[in-house]
Amino acid sequence: MxxxxxxxxxxxxxxxxxxxxxxxxxxxxxxxxxxxxxxxxxxxxxxxxxxxxxxxxxxxxxxxxxxxxxxxxxxxxxxxxxxxxxxxxxxxxxxxxxxxxxxxxxxxxxxxxxxxxxxxxxxxxxxxxxxxxxxxxxxxxxxxxxxxxxxxxxxxxxxxxxxxxxxxxxxxxxxxxxxxxxxxxxxxxxxxxxxxxxxxxxxxxxxxxxxxxxxxxxxxxxxxxxxxxxxxxxxCMSEKVKIILLVIASLTMFMAGLGASYEFDLKKIIALSTLSQLGLMMSILAMGGYVLAFYHLLTHALFKALLFMCAGAMIHSLNNCQDIRFMGGMINQMPLTCSFFIICNMSLCGLPFLSGFYSKDLILEFVSMENLGVYIYMIYFVSTGLTVAYTFRLIYYVVSGDFNHYSLNSIGDSGITMLKGMAGIIFFVVFMGSGLSWMILSTPYFICLSFLMKMMTLIVTAAGAWLGLEMSLMALSDESKSLDLIKSSMFFGSMWNMPYISTYGVNYYPLSEGKKINEAMDQGWSEYLGSQNFYNYLSYLSGFMQIFHNNNLKVFLSLTVMWMVFLVFMIL
Incomplete structure (x- = not known):
């Protein structure tokens, strides 16, 4: 201690x-x-x-x-x-x-x-x-x-x-x-x-x-x-580098949002939400808004740290279970932890007037002001909608509904040290966004948008919340067991097969080729012409010498007789 x-x-x-x-x-x-x-x-x-x-x-x-x-x-x-x-x-x-x-x-x-x-x-x-x-x-x-x-x-x-x-x-x-x-x-x-x-x-x-x-x-x-x-x-970023970074980061943001919408591991959902926010920071940085990227970096750090702490407290109480399908109704057992959890999730969604709102809303309005084409605009707002979707799905599974874990349990807000650690951050999750906006943005951003584009963030957030709840309900229905839906969920839920490519895809071919080379060379020709052949030759020579060593008396006597015969012939 x-x-x-x-x-x-x-x-x-x-x-x-x-x-x-x-x-x-x-x-x-x-x-x-x-x-x-x-x-x-x-x-x-x-x-x-x-x-x-x-x-x-x-x-x-x-x-x-x-x-x-x-x-x-x-x-x-x-x-x-x-x-x-x-x-x-x-x-x-x-x-x-x-x-x-x-x-x-x-x-x-x-x-x-x-x-x-x-x-x-x-x-x-x-x-x-x-x-x-x-x-x-x-x-x-x-x-x-x-x-x-x-x-x-x-x-x-x-x-x-x-x-x-x-x-x-x-x-x-x-x-x-x-x-x-x-x-x-x-x-x-x-x-x-x-x-x-x-x-x-x-x-x-x-x-x-x-x-x-x-x-x-x-x-x-x-x-x-x-x-x-x-x-x-x-x-010192050139325009080409900025465009490359913008495309990659926006795709990362979209891919992580899709992956989190199909995931059931509590920690992995929050990890994929981090990946989504990293894509957001990188893409806004590629547009030239480095102060905005730094601003979102700081506000995101606060609510994401607390989000993981809440998840850790839940996992700790649930006997190391991380699957959200085994949770549900946690608000009754862990009211304070769930309150922190919901506040952090709302901040992640950009709910007014929590810390995440100030940076995220400003970023989306900055994107709306930029002249970047329909692709960037669409992928930004769809990714924002997906963020809200998987957040509401997570809240639906964890906080509401019936309790799905063991009937014999000891779940509750019992860990006073953990609660104090979480309570130390919650104040900043609520108020630090507005405080940082006064500190970092000394010159306010001038946003000039039509009423529809100004309301687009709110519309997308509401649509995302509806989508998240619909996805949660659909997962419990019989339609979710169709083969096409299972295939699509496997593809989207596995981050577009990237883990398989980066692990199995990288390992399989070098290892299989290595096995063939091992069989053909190390245990094949190189063995036959190299060490094995050398061993056989030495064995043959040592065997030949062994004959002399085993019969040395006979050889000595034979050589003596031959020497005497040779002497007799020489005298005659």
Whole structure:
């Protein structure tokens, strides 16, 4: 308990300090780059650079606040774990890696935080040490390694500029071919970390980690690292790169919304909703609204962290059951947790006037103002409708209806430590959206739309809520058992077959070819002409010599007789 409380209080104090510093920097329009010399050898010096501006300090304050609440919550959730101190240390390492990434203007130090996130996330995903978590951990680590390779290549390309401090070159060198290549590599790195198509399958797989880790990963750390990096690099994005990112991110948003509408695993539904919101952030970033992307990043971090905490409390009470079909009527057993759960879900939908509304509604109106064609407009609003659909479906299955779990149970809002951890965030989920809009958007966005387009967000939200309830009722009917519907649900529910492609599709052909090569070469010709043939020849020679060793007396006597006969012939 003492160990948890030390880190909880430290992170909370640092979070408050970082928040007030960011307010000060924002009001003064001030930023600082600190350079700490670590080592000086002859004329070479190794310098650690740190950037302090309103963006890095504000994001760091959110990361520290959410991680402090998660550590406090973990004390009870992971209370039965004998190695809880090890778990807390892993979480702390995770947060420190993220802070290193946030405060670094230097690609080398960013890589330390970036790789730190990848390695510690592997340790956390395989924490429960079973086959499922090992597979999920390997998929997570290997997918993220692709982004790490892109990062290393961009570090090599930065040698053209003579420094790895990218902030010095963004404003002046953005039209050079080197910076274009670096931007494409950074885009690849950001897409792997933030799980955009075709790297999306690791995100739901990473749900094998303990729920407090999921709460931290999916709100403010691992998956948001890619978005934050691209927000920093947004000034040197060319038009082609922006269009590519816009198409991929919008498809990711749509695909995740469809997948969540067919999923029955509570944590995976929330994970897919994270993927959908990441697509939203990436696509608005591609349109040039990097401040809007950052704004939604912060509001999303709050309600998504609490959403996972509520899901964790439910799973904890339901004896580790995650299937929403076994829940139902939870409002009667866990009224406070379900209240938090519903508020977070409403914030995710963009219900006025919760925190998610301020950023999401502004993003949709910004898209309506842009001249981007019918595809982007349609996919944005359909994806928003799907968000509301799977949210209402989730609420229908979990909160309302009849209780579908064991009749003998001990479900209730009994975990006072977990409830305190959740209550620490709920205030910010309700009020922080409006607070951030005053802070971040110093100049208000001017939105000029017709009445119908202005109301389109509300219409789509209402249509999505209706669709979600209809899908829930249809799943209980006999029509849901038709073969065509099962096939379509398998396709849409499996993220367009992406997990099969990225695991079975990647593994099957190399392994089958390897088996053939093994049979033909290693156990075939190379064996016959190489080691096996060499062994046979040596065996033959050693057998031949064995004859002499076994009959050495006879051979000696025979040679003696032959020698004497030879002497007799010589004398004669």
């Amino acid at each position: 003492v160990f948890c409380m030390i880190y909880f209080m430290s992170f909370l104090i640092l979070s408050m300090l970082s928040f007030f510093l960011s307010l000060n920097f924002m009001s003064l329009d001030y930023s600082v780059i600190l350079e700490v010399e670590l080592l000086s050898l002859n004329s070479n010096s190794i310098v650690m650079s740190i950037i302090l501006d309103w963006m890095s300090l504000l994001f760091a304050s959110f990361v520290l606040f959410i991680s402090s609440m998660v550590i406090f919550y973990s004390h009870e959730y992971m209370g039965d774990d004998l190695m809880i101190n090890r778990f807390i240390m892993l979480v702390v390492m995770f947060v420190v890696s993220m802070l290193l990434l946030i405060f670094s203007p230097n690609l080398i130090s960013i890589l330390l935080g970036w790789d730190g996130l990848g390695l510690v996330s592997y340790c956390l995903v395989i924490y429960y040490q079973n086959v499922k978590s090992f597979n999920a951990g390997m998929l997570t680590a290997l997918t993220n390694r692709l982004g790490d390779v892109a990062f290393l290549m961009s570090i090599a390309w930065m040698l053209n500029f003579g420094s790895w401090n990218y902030l010095f070159f963004l404003d002046f060198m953005y039209k050079s071919i080197e910076m274009e290549v670096i931007m494409i590599l950074m885009l690849l790195a950001g897409m792997t970390k933030s799980a955009q198509i075709p790297f999306s399958s690791w995100l739901p797989a990473a749900m094998a980690a303990p729920t407090p880790v999921s709460s931290l990963v999916h709100s403010s750390t691992l998956v948001t690292a890619g978005v934050y990096l691209l927000i920093r690099f947004n000034f």
